[in-house]
Amino acid sequence: MASALKHTLEELLRVRRLQAEDPPLRGQDRRLSPLPTGVSVVDDLLGGGLPRGQVSEVHGPPSAGRTSLVLALASRITRAGALVGWVDPRDRFDPGTAAGAGLDPARLLWLRGRAGPPRALAEAVAATGTLLGSGLFDFVVLDLAGIPAVEIQRLPGATWIRLQRMIESTPTALVLVGDAHVAHGPGGACLALTRGSARWSGPPGPGRLLRGLCSELRAGLHARHPVTFERMAL
């Protein structure tokens, strides 16, 4: 009898999603709970997920999985009903594949940069500050991949410190996506990706498909033990 009641109660909790994502309680300090990416190897590496209130970074060469990793986290957040801001100075974001990865486009604020103007990056950083200052977003992405390092270095030296100071008292996580290390906060994560191999559906020939991509992922600039980050084709 008691086990049947317990089972019924657990079923009700599951249906009402009380056990799904630990809904925040009134007065709870959300900064203490990290944002899980949903990728088990990454969450294990980070001790639960990306830290809130910190500037983190994901960097690596093209096709190393930077976008996939950030999309996985953004999808998880929008699926839970929270909001994501994506500042994209190079206009490289593809909403079609993002929606295919599970992202809810209605809960994404996408700011697309203009190609050409010299102040495009500065405008993007200012917009990132606006998103962080609003307190509306759980997760903000500033996509710096494909921007030459010289252009990034031309930003004022205090840019990243200023952004870190803006969010350290908020439950927002900011992630910089780049080709190489840019900056991260004192408690922020630094995920370095290295391009790995591609998986194909069969031998070369007609009808072949790209099945997935593998990369090596390290947490920290000098970490020695990488984990494998795999992602599947849509």
Added chain:
Amino acid sequence: MYGGIHSPGPLPTPDALVDLARAFTPRVEASGPTPVLLDLQGLGRVWPSPRALGEALLEAARVRRLEPRIALAGSRVAALLVSQGREGLTVLAPGEEAAALAPLPLSLLELDPEREATLRGWGLRTLGDLAALPATGLAERLGPDAPRLRRLARGEDDAPLVATPRPESFACTLELDWPVDGLEPLSFILARVLEPLCASLVRRGRRAASLALELGLVDGSAHRRALHPAAPSADPRTWRTLLLLDLETHPPRDAIQALTLRAEPTPARTVQFSLLDPAQPSPERLAETMARLHEWTSSGRGGAPVLLDTHRPGAFVMGSFAPGPFTGDGALPGPPRIGLRVFRPPRPAQVSLREGLPVFVSAGSVRGPVLDRAGPWRASGDWWDVAWSREEWDVALAVGVYRIFRDRLREAWFVEGELD
């Protein structure tokens, strides 16, 4: 003492009788343009007699080019019915109500047709006929509502006067002693105007759905702006920020001499928060954030992407960012998927083929021999509109994995994006 004003003819404006009544007393009951009921209690100290008051009402009506019928009586129902049934001015002394109502037609009670037909079938024609019937017998035959009709026919009130509130106007004007130039001094002035305006909105349980700002400039012209945020608000700080952000992008051309703010009121919304769903963003803060990002959103570079129902690759439009209530099931997404970092527009490429297979790609930094590939995958559509037809390949180069395609209509190769 109550007064009834009724105009059988057309009125110059729907509020003509109400305005006339409000010139004498603030307590006015009006369910429509006519008739209008006035609460005249206490006006005996201003006018020596009820007749003098009635004549003053008639005179004020003449000045306004109205020709109403006016009745003053001790009960509100008598004042209303007599004003509809008698020409000119009628002043009833206390106790004369029933006698004055007796000759008036039964139709003044605005009975439903079935009941009026019943009463006419009994031979009743006037209010006096109805008032003369016994209450018990009426209730037995017409139901519990019938004695109330009898009381009305005798001029006895069944409810107190319920004053109709004045139309709400939320506007505030400030004439400045010295003109101000620039947004910083203006922000203090806006705060002075917005705080009482928002306080009056809150007192009446209202929010401002929109705000119209009119700045009187030194050169005599007016600078007008109107704000329509996504959500109504009565927070002066939010409105001040929105106004200043708007004026930053649309500054007045001269110093400001006066300002007027008009709010369009809307009932305050009641939100039932959920224990189980995530907290929704504050509409005020969302409106403020979107105003700060006006430069992005106004040029179509900021918002929420809306995917189009088509197979055309990369088909989407930018919608406004207005996340509604969360309706998802909270299901977690599956394993991570490959993201595509697109080139907009697709980057033209030189592709070398061997036996129909791409072996070398050159498109700026995307350059090198093809190490592995998957394809071709052909797709086409919109032949009835702007047709497109393409042949897609996923190619692995030394510098990354890319999606390239051959535009079959233009016979040209492009790099669509990087698979990341």
